[in-house]
Amino acid sequence: MSKRDYTEFNLGPQHPALKEPETFRVVVEGERIVKAEAILGHTHRGIEKVAEQRDYNKALYLAERICGICSFAHNANFARAVEFVADVEVPERAQYLRVLVAELERLHSHMLWLGVLAHEIGFDTFYFLVWNDRELVMDALETLTGNRVNYGMNDIGGVRADLTPDIKGLLMRKLDELGPRLEKIKEIALKNKTVISRTKGVGVISNELARKTCVTGPTARSSGINWDLRRDQPYFAYGDLDFDVKVSTDGDVYSKITLRIEELFESMRIIQQVLEHLPEGRIKTDVRGKLDGSAVSRIEAPRGENFHYVDFRNSKEPYRMKVRAPTYANVVSSVEVLVGHYISDIPVIVAANDPCFSCTDRTLVIDRDTERYQILTAKELRKLSIETTKEEIM
Amino acid sequence: MKSITNWSRQKSLWLLHMNTGSCNGCDIEILAALTARLDAERFGVKLVGSPRHADVLVCTGPVTIKMMDAVKKTYAQMPEPKFVVVVGSCGSTGGVFRGGYNIYDGVEKAIPVDLYIPGCPPKPEAVIMGVAKLIEKLNGGS
Numbered sequence: 001m002s003k004r005d006y007t008e009f010n011l012g013p014q015h016p017a018l019k020e021p022e023t024f025r026v027v028v029e030g031e032r033i034v035k036a037e038a039i040l041g042h043t044h045r046g047i048e049k050v051a052e053q054r055d056y057n058k059a060l061y062l063a064e065r066i067c068g069i070c071s072f073a074h075n076a077n078f079a080r081a082v083e084f085v086a087d088v089e090v091p092e093r094a095q096y097l098r099v100l101v102a103e104l105e106r107l108h109s110h111m112l113w114l115g116v117l118a119h120e121i122g123f124d125t126f127y128f129l130v131w132n133d134r135e136l137v138m139d140a141l142e143t144l145t146g147n148r149v150n151y152g153m154n155d156i157g158g159v160r161a162d163l164t165p166d167i168k169g170l171l172m173r174k175l176d177e178l179g180p181r182l183e184k185i186k187e188i189a190l191k192n193k194t195v196i197s198r199t200k201g202v203g204v205i206s207n208e209l210a211r212k213t214c215v216t217g218p219t220a221r222s223s224g225i226n227w228d229l230r231r232d233q234p235y236f237a238y239g240d241l242d243f244d245v246k247v248s249t250d251g252d253v254y255s256k257i258t259l260r261i262e263e264l265f266e267s268m269r270i271i272q273q274v275l276e277h278l279p280e281g282r283i284k285t286d287v288r289g290k291l292d293g294s295a296v297s298r299i300e301a302p303r304g305e306n307f308h309y310v311d312f313r314n315s316k317e318p319y320r321m322k323v324r325a326p327t328y329a330n331v332v333s334s335v336e337v338l339v340g341h342y343i344s345d346i347p348v349i350v351a352a353n354d355p356c357f358s359c360t361d362r363t364l365v366i367d368r369d370t371e372r373y374q375i376l377t378a379k380e381l382r383k384l385s386i387e388t389t390k391e392e393i394m
Numbered sequence: 395m396k397s398i399t400n401w402s403r404q405k406s407l408w409l410l411h412m413n414t415g416s417c418n419g420c421d422i423e424i425l426a427a428l429t430a431r432l433d434a435e436r437f438g439v440k441l442v443g444s445p446r447h448a449d450v451l452v453c454t455g456p457v458t459i460k461m462m463d464a465v466k467k468t469y470a471q472m473p474e475p476k477f478v479v480v481v482g483s484c485g486s487t488g489g490v491f492r493g494g495y496n497i498y499d500g501v502e503k504a505i506p507v508d509l510y511i512p513g514c515p516p517k518p519e520a521v522i523m524g525v526a527k528l529i530e531k532l533n534g535g536s
Contacts, residue, residue, distance in 0.1 A: 046494035068419025132430035
């Protein structure tokens with residue numbers, strides 16, 4: 001293998017279809033990847049610093065806008081950390097309502113991911129199908145909280161919106177409608193030849209690698225790490241609810257699909273239980289005045305473990321706020337896994353971890369030998385991915 | 395000549411979506427506007443992968459320092475006539491992130507903007523309405 005065989009190119013930072021800009025610098029030999037490197041920080045907005053100038057009621061809404069997909073996870077996690085500092089008891093009904101929104105969010109996030117993955121392998125019919133069904137979940141969220149994306153559901157000490165009988169009836173109807181549709185999605189995802197040929201055995205994260213790179217969430221569970229904060233360190237009302245934590249040992253992209261689909265059904269189960277056993281009572285305890293002390297809160301976001309740290313020094317504004325989102329842990333594993341795969345597998349592997357980015361646009365191919373520049377667009381890269389799909393099923 | 399081009403584009407605006415540092419909220423709502431339920435493609439609106447194919451640059455996010463160059467370059471690569479639509483509050487004014495050390499408080503600091511769709515995030519219906527307004531603006535022969 002001489003040096004002239006290598007080609008180095010940048011993926012990103014911009015992607016036409018989805019999500020955040022991030023760059024991957026990839027070295028390839030022919031079509032095979034020999035080295036990959038992630039360059040992060042394109043969406044760094046300095047939220048932790050901005051939060052230091054806002055009091056905790058305002059910082060709550062700032063925390064929500066860390067991510068638009070797992071907005072409730074960040075929002076609730078920040079609220080929980082502040083509640084620890086203020087040492088208040090959150091009413092039981094509020095705890096149940098938080099579980100309700102968190103699980104609805106997990107439904108919408110997992111379905112979003114499934115659609116994106118289908119799009120990356122060129123199976124757009126499935127993508128549209130899943131996203132159409134996802135709208136049911138979005139309707140449920142909008143009815144309950146008033147918003148589709150940034151719900152503004154939490155308040156320090158409780159929640160802001162109550163579940164009235166009317167809303168409950170509407171929610172039940174939506175979920176009844178969603179059940180059979182999820183079954184259909186499951187059938188397509190697990191049996192379709194296109195999906196299987198492009199995902200089975202691709203991007204395998206071994207148990208060893210998963211432990212080494214400290215992955216979290218569904219990525220960890222698909223590599224045989226049996227860890228879910230909802231069960232292992234119950235928060236909100238999860239301790240009272242009955243659900244299973246699904247684990248797979250294959251570690252490939254296909255096992256991530258099956259795992260997330262199983263989790264969809266578990267989320268449905270949790271939501272049913274919450275709607276049936278919602279306790280009566282208040283939904284909020286007031287928190288006022290200055291706070292002193294620090295606290296850590298961890299919850300299981302749709303993508304993995306979400307960590308918030310707040311420090312108050314006799315003030316309403318946090319002296320320090322620190323956030324660690326699950327993608328930051330998971331992206332390391334996808335970079336390691338890319339090595340040895342084909343260029344056309346990049347979108348699939350990178351998307352498989354459900355990162356908060358999926359960037360494959362404006363690929364710059366530099367041939368080291370001739371110093372010839374070639375710019376590949378994401379469209380071309382996706383075309384390459386689709387061609388591979390076609391070849392595999394032929 | 396420009397009015398003829400504008401007239402021909404009324405029914406098929408091709409969008410290039412660019413995340414300039416947003417939280418993904420607006421991005422998934424733009425996609426929701428394009429997928430099955432609302433199906434903006436019936437108006438001839440579709441997402442394209444390359445700036446060279448695009449008529450409209452759809453920006454979300456307050457423009458971080460690292461994205462500033464990329465935004466300018468992408469805008470420069472688009473063929474004339476080109477339009478810029480900003481989706482979301484933080485892309486318009488900085489929104490909740492206003493005053494942050496790593497952002498420019500709005501897309502207008504980087505490139506000229508034709509249309510703002512405020513909201514955090516705007517509903518998919520609002521995104522479609524924004525596109526309809528842009529088509530209206532083209533009708534006016536701007």
